[in-house]
Amino acid sequence: MFLNQVRNIQPYMRLALASPPKRWYEKTVLQTSKPQENDLNIQQKARPTSLRMDDKDPVIREIYSAARVMPMMLTNKEPIVLPFDDVPGPRVLKYISSFRQYLSEMGTQLTVGALTVALNIGTYLNTKKPLKNLSTLFDEYGPVVRFVSPVGGDIVLINHPEHIQKVYTMEGDCPVRSTLDSLEKYRSEHRNVIHGGLYTARRNMMLHLHLLYNRLLEIDGFGHGEEWNRQRAVVLGPLHSSVTHHLMGINDVCEHFTQKIYNLRTYQDDLATDLYKELHKWAFDCMGLVLFSKKFTMLDTELVYSQCDMSWLYHSLDKATDAIVKCESGLHLWKLFPTPAWTSLVKYCDSLDNLIGKHVLEAEQSMSFTSKEVSDKNSLINAMLMSEEKMSPEDISTIIMDMLLIGVNTITSSMSFLLYYLAKYQRAQKLLYKEINNVTTNLSVNDMAKIAEITPYLQACIKETLRLVPPIPVLTRILPRNITLDRYNIPRGTLIIMSTQDASIKEGNYEDASVFYPERWLKDDAMEYHPFASIPFGFGARKCLGQNIAETMLSLMTIRILQRYKLEYLYGDVQSTRSFISKPNKPLKVRFIDRV
Numbered sequence: 001m002f003l004n005q006v007r008n009i010q011p012y013m014r015l016a017l018a019s020p021p022k023r024w025y026e027k028t029v030l031q032t033s034k035p036q037e038n039d040l041n042i043q044q045k046a047r048p049t050s051l052r053m054d055d056k057d058p059v060i061r062e063i064y065s066a067a068r069v070m071p072m073m074l075t076n077k078e079p080i081v082l083p084f085d086d087v088p089g090p091r092v093l094k095y096i097s098s099f100r101q102y103l104s105e106m107g108t109q110l111t112v113g114a115l116t117v118a119l120n121i122g123t124y125l126n127t128k129k130p131l132k133n134l135s136t137l138f139d140e141y142g143p144v145v146r147f148v149s150p151v152g153g154d155i156v157l158i159n160h161p162e163h164i165q166k167v168y169t170m171e172g173d174c175p176v177r178s179t180l181d182s183l184e185k186y187r188s189e190h191r192n193v194i195h196g197g198l199y200t201a202r203r204n205m206m207l208h209l210h211l212l213y214n215r216l217l218e219i220d221g222f223g224h225g226e227e228w229n230r231q232r233a234v235v236l237g238p239l240h241s242s243v244t245h246h247l248m249g250i251n252d253v254c255e256h257f258t259q260k261i262y263n264l265r266t267y268q269d270d271l272a273t274d275l276y277k278e279l280h281k282w283a284f285d286c287m288g289l290v291l292f293s294k295k296f297t298m299l300d301t302e303l304v305y306s307q308c309d310m311s312w313l314y315h316s317l318d319k320a321t322d323a324i325v326k327c328e329s330g331l332h333l334w335k336l337f338p339t340p341a342w343t344s345l346v347k348y349c350d351s352l353d354n355l356i357g358k359h360v361l362e363a364e365q366s367m368s369f370t371s372k373e374v375s376d377k378n379s380l381i382n383a384m385l386m387s388e389e390k391m392s393p394e395d396i397s398t399i400i401m402d403m404l405l406i407g408v409n410t411i412t413s414s415m416s417f418l419l420y421y422l423a424k425y426q427r428a429q430k431l432l433y434k435e436i437n438n439v440t441t442n443l444s445v446n447d448m449a450k451i452a453e454i455t456p457y458l459q460a461c462i463k464e465t466l467r468l469v470p471p472i473p474v475l476t477r478i479l480p481r482n483i484t485l486d487r488y489n490i491p492r493g494t495l496i497i498m499s500t501q502d503a504s505i506k507e508g509n510y511e512d513a514s515v516f517y518p519e520r521w522l523k524d525d526a527m528e529y530h531p532f533a534s535i536p537f538g539f540g541a542r543k544c545l546g547q548n549i550a551e552t553m554l555s556l557m558t559i560r561i562l563q564r565y566k567l568e569y570l571y572g573d574v575q576s577t578r579s580f581i582s583k584p585n586k587p588l589k590v591r592f593i594d595r596v
């Protein structure tokens with residue numbers, strides 16, 4: 001769907017960028033100005049300075065009626081900008097089978113449509129070669145890799161912090177990311193929802209880009225990501241108030257989790273079930289407080305398939321996540337016909353939508369019986385209903401669904417890996433325990449509100465975990481302007497995939513990059529790390545909205561667990577899956593040993 005849109009805008013872009021046909025000598029463009037500026041600027045700047053002074057002179061104007069490139073001498077200092085066609089990477093039509101190998105990870109972004117699916121299907125079924133991951137592409141082609149799609153909408157992959165910074169700093173007020181095609185299709189075609197949630201919002205932006213390339217809209221004109229801006233502004237304040245308001249509740253859920261571990265432990269002090277699954281319930285209960293102001297008590301509910309709404313919400317979230325992961329990986333056959341994963345996605349997203357919608361309608365009804373002053377303003381749903389922006393219950397449900405899907409899964413992933421690393425790296429655990437011991441068992445709300453200030457080593461452990469395993473391993477942007485990356489000119493409208501996980505585990509960016517070493521963030525020279533080498537929450541106008549919630553939940557839970565248990569890890573290494581939200585690639589086991 002997304003690349004269909006990009007495909008649609010390609011011809012307009014080409015028109016907009018119309019330039020005379022290329023000559024052999026134009027292959028390498030000599031440039032004296034900033035590389036990302038467009039051709040016209042380059043040509044104007046190429047005029048001799050003495051003549052530019054006299055631009056008002058009619059004779060000079062006549063002589064230089066059109067901008068022209070003046071012959072220049074090439075010196076070592078002048079940056080060379082290479083054309084887009086020169087960007088290395090596997091050419092799909094030429095090397096179609098190698099393209100197929102990367103599909104498992106690039107599913108979302110490589111919406112290459114029916115043609116590619118048709119071209120790939122034979123190789124997909126006939127070869128048993130293992131699927132490659134993104135890092136191998138960088139090893140093979142360098143830090144800027146181009147995927148040439150047979151049907152338009154090329155993709156550029158990057159992993160160098162400087163290039164990531166360049167993309168982020170030119171993104172403007174209203175950045176556009178490529179999101180989850182399956183969820184987007186579900187919303188636009190199955191539910192006929194006009195606006196996506198916050199994470200998935202892009203339809204308005206795509207429309208804007210489309211119009212932009214048709215030169216119907218100026219870059220800052222009306223309609224520029226208006227809906228996404230409106231939603232973000234409405235949610236931001238109430239979301240943070242809701243976290244502060246529910247700090248005590250979140251702490252109680254964490255306390256409850258430690259008790260549950262006690263009850264679930266085997267004689268070997270580990271859990272008979274997958275620790276990830278238990279943490280998933282903990283994250284769900286905490287997010288229930290923040291998003292719905294409700295105690296979900298999923299940690300107490302053993303019967304997942306029980307008839308109550310809360311169990312169904314949990315079950316639907318779990319199944320919807322699975323279905324989205326399946327749809328986004330591998331071939332997007334669900335675009336052609338309803339696959340089992342697609343049918344499951346529709347079923348469970350419908351269920352999620354209905355259950356969340358029910359909460360929103362209940363809140364709306366109870367507000368109609370009470371005055372605005374009496375209504376609980378700390379409830380996120382109430383705050384959205386009462387906002388001057390007049391959000392519809394349907395929009396509110398969609399926003400909550402996005403936050404539930406992203407929030408619960410990212411927090412579960414980070415908490416799982418944090419416990420894994422602490423159990424594996426005993427020295428770090430000892431240092432952390434020393435710090436935590438100074439934090440009183442009965443934390444007041446004030447202590448919790450400034451938890452980051454009083455636990456610097458814990459914050460370093462969280463940062464280090466997110467560096468090693470960012471829950472969202474690749475971030476995307478669609479370029480609003482031309483840009484030069486590693487000397488290659490990348491045209492606007494190109495989809496950029498930033499492999500932030502690759503950047504954060506590169507030896508060139510961090511010494512002993514694969515080692516869990518929280519101290520690196522506390523050293524004086526920590527500032528020397530490139531600021532874009534590890535950006536687990538993204539950056540800029542579309543940065544994660546839940547960073548504060550995530551850090552608070554991870555901090556409180558780690559304190560509660562370590563105060564009660566010593567962690568040990570005696571099993572094989574765990575890696576992260578690189579699906580749209582990472583998780584451990586096998587059931588997680590950790591030993592919880594009572595502290596005496």
Ligand code: HEM
Nearest residue numbers: 198199403407410472536537538539542543544545546550
């Ligand atoms: C450890 C936990 C989390 C991580 C690592 C994380 C990471 C991210 C990342 C990388 C992005 C994309 C940023 C970009 O494109 O530049 C994002 C966006 C977002 N996250 Fe989180 N997230 C986490 C938890 C949460 C939670 C708990 C919530 C729920 C409140 C949440 C809500 C969102 C939303 C709504 C967006 C979209 C923002 C927008 O497009 O305006 N996240 N997150």
